Amino acid sequence: MTEITLVLPYALPPPEMARDLIRALQTPALAALLSRHSDARTTKFDNNSRVLPHEAWLSHALGLAPAPDHPDTGAPVATAAMRGCGPELAAAAAAGHWFIVQPANIQISRTHSLLSDPRALQLTEAESRSLYDIARPYFEELGKPLLYAAPGLWFVRADDWSGLRTASPDAATTQYISDWVPEGERARDYRKLQNEIQMLWHEHPVNEARHARGLQQVNSFWLWGGSALATPPAAVPLWVAADGAPSWMQALAAPERRAPDVARLLAAPANNATVVLAELIPPAQTGDWADWLARLQRLELEWFAPLLAALKEGRVGRVTLVMSHRHEWMTVSGSKLAQRKFWRKQNLNILLSTVRT
Numbered sequence: 485m486t487e488i489t490l491v492l493p494y495a496l497p498p499p500e501m502a503r504d505l506i507r508a509l510q511t512p513a514l515a516a517l518l519s520r521h522s523d524a525r526t527t528k529f530d531n532n533s534r535v536l537p538h539e540a541w542l543s544h545a546l547g548l549a550p551a552p553d554h555p556d557t558g559a560p561v562a563t564a565a566m567r568g569c570g571p572e573l574a575a576a577a578a579a580g581h582w583f584i585v586q587p588a589n590i591q592i593s594r595t596h597s598l599l600s601d602p603r604a605l606q607l608t609e610a611e612s613r614s615l616y617d618i619a620r621p622y623f624e625e626l627g628k629p630l631l632y633a634a635p636g637l638w639f640v641r642a643d644d645w646s647g648l649r650t651a652s653p654d655a656a657t658t659q660y661i662s663d664w665v666p667e668g669e670r671a672r673d674y675r676k677l678q679n680e681i682q683m684l685w686h687e688h689p690v691n692e693a694r695h696a697r698g699l700q701q702v703n704s705f706w707l708w709g710g711s712a713l714a715t716p717p718a719a720v721p722l723w724v725a726a727d728g729a730p731s732w733m734q735a736l737a738a739p740e741r742r743a744p745d746v747a748r749l750l751a752a753p754a755n756n757a758t759v760v761l762a763e764l765i766p767p768a769q770t771g772d773w774a775d776w777l778a779r780l781q782r783l784e785l786e787w788f789a790p791l792l793a794a795l796k797e798g799r800v801g802r803v804t805l806v807m808s809h810r811h812e813w814m815t816v817s818g819s820k821l822a823q824r825k826f827w828r829k830q831n832l833n834i835l836l837s838t839v840r841t
Contacts, residue, residue, distance in 0.1 A: 486800050487757075487802040489804040489806060494764040495780070495805075498809055510781065514783075516830045518832060520825045521822055524814070527815075529811050533558075534650065534664065543559045543561055559652055562709040565735040568739070579713070580712070581712050582641050582711060585630065586636055587612065587636055588602055588704045588706045597660070601654075602636060602657075616630070633735070634735075635731075642710075648666045648667065649667045650707060650708035650710060654769065656706070690702065724741070725760065725761050727762070733760065746787060750794060750799060795818070814834070
């Protein structure tokens with residue numbers, strides 16, 4: 485019977501705001517799924533990790549990394565993402581050690597530097613291609629092929645950088661960059677190349693035009709996600725909704741699985757599925773909790789309520805929710821039988837576990 489796992493990054497409210505946010509939610513289906521469960525577990529995440537809990541969980545689920553509670557698990561997703569970016573990149577991923585390269589905006593002040601959310605760049609195809617074309621020869625001069633996948637998503641082969649410890653953009657966003665830059669034996673070589681590209685792009689026509697339109701300038705790039713040969717496709721089909729999901733995450737799913745909804749999942753021939761719904765990441769990163777509430781209410785209508793109905797009707801055998809914030813994740817699973825636990829009051833109090841601990 486069908487089993488569906490929903491991965492919901494930042495669906496756990498931050499402890500300091502949990503009570504107020506939960507009080508504002510009107511999500512009876514989510515409350516039923518969380519309250520009348522068969523199993524529930526909460527796991528603390530290593531604060532020193534250079535990726536976020538959902539990134540480590542997803543990497544493990546795809547067979548790319550150890551268990552996500554392992555210290556500094558990382559997210560070696562580059563070659564797996566390349567496999568979803570067309571035959572040319574999939575073929576290139578078969579040899580060498582590849583990293584994700586994402587054009588970025590770094591806010592520089594007198595005392596520190598911050599990485600802006602890459603989603604906010606809203607790079608067009610023409611802008612991304614132009615910046616890529618001028619940067620590519622500098623990578624290749626060092627023997628590091630640079631391949632283009634999509635606006636804001638490139639890949640570089642750097643076998644001798646395989647020992648670099650890197651951080652995901654979402655982990656580093658809004659943090660002091662000095663704590664998140666690549667570390668390792670070849671970190672100096674990376675910084676030298678990064679500085680050269682930054683100078684190339686400093687007064688590039690793309691950035692001058694963006695500045696004139698009031699948009700963030702693309703003044704640097706972020707390198708992360710290093711991995712070697714991609715593993716075979718996961719046994720359980722992965723679906724990734726585009727809203728809020730960075731392009732590398734979307735590429736982990738086959739093209740036909742990048743616009744999921746409950747009806748499509750139930751009609752798919754596979755028995756089980758994992759679905760990543762990342763739309764809560766942007767408002768949580770920026771602290772826009774009104775938007776976070778609105779998006780969670782939409783998930784109630786589009787996902788939680790239909791899945792609860794399918795569970796009660798026996799069309800789904802089990803629903804598992806994987807919910808996280810920056811330093812913790814929670815896994816809650818339930819079945820049709822669990823929904824008969826009428827003595828359990830339907831509420832969202834389980835989300836307060838981070839407050840109590």
